[in-house]
Amino acid sequence: MSDRISQYLFLILLLLPLQSFAEQKFRIDDVTGTWRGEIYHVDVTLTSALSDKVIEALHKGVALTLVLDVEVTRSRRYWPDKQVASLAQRYVLRYHALSDQYLIENLNSGVKESFSSLQVALDLIGDIHDLPILDRRSIQPTERYYARARIRLDLDALPVPLRMFAYFISEWQLSSDWYIWTLRM
Numbered sequence: 001m002s003d004r005i006s007q008y009l010f011l012i013l014l015l016l017p018l019q020s021f022a023e024q025k026f027r028i029d030d031v032t033g034t035w036r037g038e039i040y041h042v043d044v045t046l047t048s049a050l051s052d053k054v055i056e057a058l059h060k061g062v063a064l065t066l067v068l069d070v071e072v073t074r075s076r077r078y079w080p081d082k083q084v085a086s087l088a089q090r091y092v093l094r095y096h097a098l099s100d101q102y103l104i105e106n107l108n109s110g111v112k113e114s115f116s117s118l119q120v121a122l123d124l125i126g127d128i129h130d131l132p133i134l135d136r137r138s139i140q141p142t143e144r145y146y147a148r149a150r151i152r153l154d155l156d157a158l159p160v161p162l163r164m165f166a167y168f169i170s171e172w173q174l175s176s177d178w179y180i181w182t183l184r185m
Contacts, residue, residue, distance in 0.1 A: 025049045026151045028179035033147065040134035040183070044068065046126045046151050051171040054153070055118070057162065064093045065107075065157035066125055068149065070133050072183060075144040084145070085134045090154070091125050125151075134183075145183035150176045 030045040048066065050058070058064055068089040074082045090107040101114040102121040115121040139145060152175035155166045166172035 025051060026153075026174050026176040028149055028151060028176050031147075031149055031179055031181055033181065033183065035136070035185075038136040039132045040072075040136070041130050041132050042070065042128075042147075042149070044070075044128040044131065044149060046128075046176065048122050048126055048151055048174075050118070050122070051174065053169070053171040054174065058093065058095050058118075059097070061095070061097075062159065062162060063157075065154040066091045066093060066151060067154045068128065068131075068151050070131070070147065070149045072134050072139075072145055072147045074139070075146060084138055087131070087133050089128070089131060092157075093121060093125075139183075141185055146180055147183050148178040148180040150178045152176065 025048070027047045028044065029047055030043075032043045034041055046068075050064075054064065068087075068091075070087045070089070071083055072085040074084050076082060092105045092107060094103045094105075095101075095118075096103055096114075099114075101116060102118050103112065103114050104121050104124060105112045113124065115124070133147070153172065155163055155172060158166055
């Protein structure tokens with residue numbers, strides 16, 4: 001009997017990674033970069049939809065940390081490319097049951113806002129304007145550079161008991177693909 005149970009458990013563990021990925025929950029739709037003086041700024045438009053399990057955890061009091069990663073890399077011919085700048089723009093999303101409000105805190109700036117619906121809160125995170133990522137003095141005008149961005153749910157910021165399960169369940173594996181663009185001087 002215990003062999004039969006261990007076989008079922010093994011089968012379940014094998015099939016966990018094969019859960020449906022029909023719809024990508026996190027996606028970078030567009031990035032526009034411009035130089036304003038000596039600083040390179042980006043505007044990022046992204047889509048972030050949470051899975052049902054993640055929304056359930058949010059409603060039960062689990063704070064979710066969403067991270068926008070932006071990296072700038074110098075392209076090199078005979079050596080590996082060199083990263084010259086990186087930024088992790090972090091947002092914490094909470095649900096306050098008593099007021100029925102969704103709270104977003106930008107951990108980089110400390111700005112806090114509240115919203116009456118989850119979709120409106122996610123839309124705010126999905127429309128980022130004028131984010132400074134690079135100083136012109138840290139690059140060489142004769143070199144080629146590219147940048148990339150992604151949005152992800154930070155599993156390491158989850159409470160420890162939940163974190164252990166989140167690494168193995170696809171509904172918690174929320175991350176966009178890298179959006180890559182060439183840096184214009």
